[in-house]
Amino acid sequence: MLASQTVIKKGLQETGRRMTKTRQAVLVLLERTRQPLSAAEICDQLHEEKVSIDLVTVYRTLHVLKELGLIVQLDLHQEGQSRYEMKAGRQHHHHIRCQDCGRIVDLLLCPLKKITKLIEQRTQFIVDDHTLEFTGLCPKCQ
Amino acid sequence: MLASQTVIKKGLQETGRRMTKTRQAVLVLLERTRQPLSAAEICDQLHEEKVSIDLVTVYRTLHVLKELGLIVQLDLHQEGQSRYEMKAGRQHHHHIRCQDCGRIVDLLLCPLKKITKLIEQRTQFIVDDHTLEFTGLCPKCQ
DNA sequence: ATGTTATTTGCAATTGAATTGCAATAAGGT
DNA sequence: ACCTTATTGCAATTCAATTGCAAATAACAT
Numbered sequence: 656m657l658a659s660q661t662v663i664k665k666g667l668q669e670t671g672r673r674m675t676k677t678r679q680a681v682l683v684l685l686e687r688t689r690q691p692l693s694a695a696e697i698c699d700q701l702h703e704e705k706v707s708i709d710l711v712t713v714y715r716t717l718h719v720l721k722e723l724g725l726i727v728q729l730d731l732h733q734e735g736q737s738r739y740e741m742k743a744g745r746q747h748h749h750h751i752r753c754q755d756c757g758r759i760v761d762l763l764l765c766p767l768k769k770i771t772k773l774i775e776q777r778t779q780f781i782v783d784d785h786t787l788e789f790t791g792l793c794p795k796c797q
Numbered sequence: 798m799l800a801s802q803t804v805i806k807k808g809l810q811e812t813g814r815r816m817t818k819t820r821q822a823v824l825v826l827l828e829r830t831r832q833p834l835s836a837a838e839i840c841d842q843l844h845e846e847k848v849s850i851d852l853v854t855v856y857r858t859l860h861v862l863k864e865l866g867l868i869v870q871l872d873l874h875q876e877g878q879s880r881y882e883m884k885a886g887r888q889h890h891h892h893i894r895c896q897d898c899g900r901i902v903d904l905l906l907c908p909l910k911k912i913t914k915l916i917e918q919r920t921q922f923i924v925d926d927h928t929l930e931f932t933g934l935c936p937k938c939q
Numbered sequence: 940a941t942g943t944t945a946t947t948t949g950c951a952a953t954t955g956a957a958t959t960g961c962a963a964t965a966a967g968g969t
Numbered sequence: 970a971c972c973t974t975a976t977t978g979c980a981a982t983t984c985a986a987t988t989g990c991a992a993a994t995a996a997c998a999t
Contacts, residue, residue, distance in 0.1 A: 782931050879985085
């Protein structure tokens with residue numbers, strides 16, 4: 656078991672939850688996959704690896720992992736399904752998606768710190784979060 | 798009929814389409830509504846105004862209006878449904894949504910011009926579009 | 940005005956993502 | 970190893986959105 660897994664197990668137990676084979680399988684897959692994955696993709700990939708898991712369980716696992724703050728849910732524009740990626744140990748970032756082939760690339764930047772303060776001043780909202788996504792054509796699809 | 802409606806009618810006819818009562822009703826509603834509306838909300842509102850329209854027709858109308866570039870489709874994070882707002886005559890902008898009451902406020906700014914160029918250099922993508930949304934607590938819900 | 944034709948509409952049925960109920964299964968403390 | 974409680978899998982359901990098709994209607998010609 657990876658070191659991060661021990662931390663995660665603790666996090667689960669502190670909220671009266673258990674570390675199970677399926678949760679571990681989902682975690683390991685998310686940890687080693689670069690692209691953000693949908694629930695269906697996670698399910699399919701695990702089946703290919705001969706891990707027995709139901710799509711419902713994938714959804715429930717993702718829900719728990721999100722609640723523990725271990726993963727991030729992405730609702731990319733016009734994708735019609737959510738994608739998920741590990742949060743632990745990674746810096747806050749955004750994405751760009753190719754509208755042709757669907758490839759998603761990480762953008763290791765966030766230009767919104769100053770803007771957030773400006774928005775709080777202007778709107779009197781307390782800003783909690785933001786989503787930012789770019790779409791376009793990747794080098795291969797141009 | 799509003800002046801903008803004539804322009805829209807022309808746009809429809811140029812693509813072999815027709816200006817109908819229902820399309821006009823959806824347009825008029827979108828033109829006078831400040832909040833971005835969902836298809837269901839448009840349908841309900843029109844029913845309250847004694848306009849007979851089916852939800853399917855609303856979806857199809859929105860599809861056409863979007864294709865003509867007259868409206869913008871918003872897929873707000875975790876809303877589970879798209880919202881639409883008029884594009885014609887309005888400057889490009891983004892939104893902030895209250896996570897408590899759901900209120901959506903326009904942000905009349907876009908801080909992404911320079912960033913877009915940087916991203917194109919770094920990723921070799923040709924950037925076509927972006928989505929940006931903030932969430933937080935509005936003054937009333939704090 | 941009237942008729943013709945292609946577009947649009949409404950209804951029913953369907954799709955696809957995500958959720959819920961419930962009995963069977965498995966984790967973890969004793 | 971046992972017992973309690975969380976978790977899983979399956980079936981059924983929800984909800985947004987789409988599709989097929991016959992009936993209605995807009996645009997155009999006569």
